[in-house]
Amino acid sequence: QITLKESGPTLVKPTQTLTLTCTFSGFSLSTSGVGVGWIRQPPGKALEWLALIYWNDDKRYSPSLKSRLTITKDTSKNQVVLTMTNMDPVDTATYYCAHTLTLFGGVIGNFDYWGQGTLVTVSS
Amino acid sequence: NFMLTQPHSVSESPGKTVTISCTGSSGSIASNYVQWYQQRPGSAPTTVIYEDNQRPSGVPDRFSGSIDSSSNSASLTISGLKTEDEADYYCQSYDSSNLVVFGGGTKLTVL
Numbered sequence: 611q612i613t614l615k616e617s618g619p620t621l622v623k624p625t626q627t628l629t630l631t632c633t634f635s636g637f638s639l640s641t642s643g644v645g646v647g648w649i650r651q652p653p654g655k656a657l658e659w660l661a662l663i664y665w666n667d668d669k670r671y672s673p674s675l676k677s678r679l680t681i682t683k684d685t686s687k688n689q690v691v692l693t694m695t696n697m698d699p700v701d702t703a704t705y706y707c708a709h710t711l712t713l714f715g716g717v718i719g720n721f722d723y724w725g726q727g728t729l730v731t732v733s734s
Numbered sequence: 735n736f737m738l739t740q741p742h743s744v745s746e747s748p749g750k751t752v753t754i755s756c757t758g759s760s761g762s763i764a765s766n767y768v769q770w771y772q773q774r775p776g777s778a779p780t781t782v783i784y785e786d787n788q789r790p791s792g793v794p795d796r797f798s799g800s801i802d803s804s805s806n807s808a809s810l811t812i813s814g815l816k817t818e819d820e821a822d823y824y825c826q827s828y829d830s831s832n833l834v835v836f837g838g839g840t841k842l843t844v845l
Contacts, residue, residue, distance in 0.1 A: 647834065649836075656824065656836060656837075656838045656839040657771075657773075657779065657824050657826075657836045657839065658836065659826075659833075659834035659835065659836055662834065670832065670833055670834075671833075672833070672834075673735065673833065706778055706779075713767070713785075716832065717766070717767065717828070717832065718828050718832055718834060719767075719784075719785075720767075720769045720781055720784035720785070721769070721771075721779075721781070721826070722781055722784070722790070724778040724779060724780070725778065726778055727778055
């Protein structure tokens with residue numbers, strides 16, 4: 611059974627750096643084809659993909675946020691960490707992590723398992 | 735930048751059929767798989783269609799997906815609408831650089 615859970619601060623101040631941890635079970639990020647992504651959703655708005663890390667440490671970022679994001683993995687701890695610098699009130703959102711499997715040719719697959727999400731508010 | 739455009743909202747009566755479109759801004763939407771997610775208020779998204787037209791186990795066959803190359807669109811069709819189908823629906827694919835793209839979401843009202 612695959613589960614994922616996000617953790618981190620619920621409140622950050624503008625200009626601070628946000629660090630979120632996704633702790634998962636039921637799969638290993640050292641298994642070929644496995645990936646974990648981060649997606650966020652501002653209140654009342656649409657889903658926005660942020661970043662993705664694969665079993666081979668290949669990393670992909672949203673072009674609009676690439677300069678602010680870093681994604682890493684700790685295979686031994688079954689964790690993926692996302693950092694986002696220079697937080698702004700517009701970054702207030704629920705942040706989700708999700709599991710995916712790559713398809714043939716390295717094509718991104720479906721986000722088939724999601725965490726419950728964690729709401730991060732950016733305010734002074 | 736590759737974008738996916740969805741109608742902001744659709745509504746239909748119980749028992750009827752509704753179709754939600756997802757139009758690609760460039761290239762061929764048929765070149766990359768499309769997924770559809772359902773999100774109920776306060777919950778994380780769940781997959782209702784993956785790889786254009788595949789249903790995960792547990793998703794009723796009232797849900798179906800298709801691709802129309804002529805309009806560069808993907809569609810999610812829900813037949814025999816139930817009040818429990820009322821939710822937000824998001825399409826998702828990826829661009830030529832294998833970066834994830836989500837549509838803007840469609841609010842389905844079943845009234």
